[in-house]
Amino acid sequence: MTRFRSDKPNVANLPRSEGFRPYRELFDAEKTCLVTDLDGCLVNTLEMIQIYIWDRYQRWVPGEDIKWFNVGEAIYEHLGDLYDSTDELNKSLWDGLWNVGLWYQNARPIYAYWQALLSWQQRASIPIHFLTARPDCLHATTMGWLRRWGFSTSSGCVVLEGGSIEKIKHLQQWAETYDNLVFVDDRISTILGAARAKIPGLKLVLFAQPWNLASSRDWCQTPLILEGKPCYEHPEWDLFLHHGFDVGFRRLTEAQIAQGIIEGLE
Numbered sequence: 001m002t003r004f005r006s007d008k009p010n011v012a013n014l015p016r017s018e019g020f021r022p023y024r025e026l027f028d029a030e031k032t033c034l035v036t037d038l039d040g041c042l043v044n045t046l047e048m049i050q051i052y053i054w055d056r057y058q059r060w061v062p063g064e065d066i067k068w069f070n071v072g073e074a075i076y077e078h079l080g081d082l083y084d085s086t087d088e089l090n091k092s093l094w095d096g097l098w099n100v101g102l103w104y105q106n107a108r109p110i111y112a113y114w115q116a117l118l119s120w121q122q123r124a125s126i127p128i129h130f131l132t133a134r135p136d137c138l139h140a141t142t143m144g145w146l147r148r149w150g151f152s153t154s155s156g157c158v159v160l161e162g163g164s165i166e167k168i169k170h171l172q173q174w175a176e177t178y179d180n181l182v183f184v185d186d187r188i189s190t191i192l193g194a195a196r197a198k199i200p201g202l203k204l205v206l207f208a209q210p211w212n213l214a215s216s217r218d219w220c221q222t223p224l225i226l227e228g229k230p231c232y233e234h235p236e237w238d239l240f241l242h243h244g245f246d247v248g249f250r251r252l253t254e255a256q257i258a259q260g261i262i263e264g265l266e
């Protein structure tokens with residue numbers, strides 16, 4: 001009889017993505033160094049924004065309305081009567097939300113990805129590398145949050161802060177140590193920047209969120225040109241471009257990424 005082990009991540013019941021073929025070579029428990037962003041991937045930032053807006057304004061912003069990374073612009077239609085401009089709204093978001101540790105401390109993980117990462121932490125050879133562009137003042141909050149949700153923050157686990165450019169520098173550095181590097185992030189410009197850097201051995205996964213849909217204008221702000229066309233004009237934009245990760249990336253849902261991780265451990 002199979003007994004439930006309460007000290008093991010709950011991966012058996014995670015959602016499965018119908019018809020999705022994970023790529024065995026994507027997550028390899030022996031070789032892959034898994035680098036993950038926090039906000040919008042492991043941390044449920046969408047819920048955090050929605051709860052903040054409710055708490056402060058008693059208004060409800062549907063998740064699908066957060067269509068681009070600039071949240072002030074995305075939700076302005078819901079709060080435009082309170083602010084004169086998107087800049088003013090963004091400033092209040094920085095003061096009340098983005099720079100406030102309490103919101104991050106109370107944020108919840110995105111369930112399937114969280115469970116899959118815990119499993120990866122237990123069984124994969126290389127410790128998970130966390131890479132976030134949060135302000136440095138949130139470092140202690142970030143470490144406390146990771147420990148609270150079961151992650152080791154010992155020397156093998158790397159948590160680094162910095163902007164998008166610094167993220168790419170860290171990836172370049174890690175690519176020198178690890179032949180097989182997978183980076184998961186939800187921000188279009190970061191993924192495009194990393195794709196453009198053509199880091200050897202780096203595979204890119206865009207964590208699906210409402211703000212990185214094909215219709216997001218963020219694609220147009222930093223277009224990556226592939227075969228003479230901006231990548232958002234490619235019909236296969238969310239597939240392995242050029243039949244591989246060598247110059248491209250793939251946009252995968254939470255369930256698909258979790259499935260890929262679990263199958264990589266099997």
Ligand SMILES: [Mg+2]
Nearest residue numbers: 037039040186
């Ligand atoms: Mg993010």
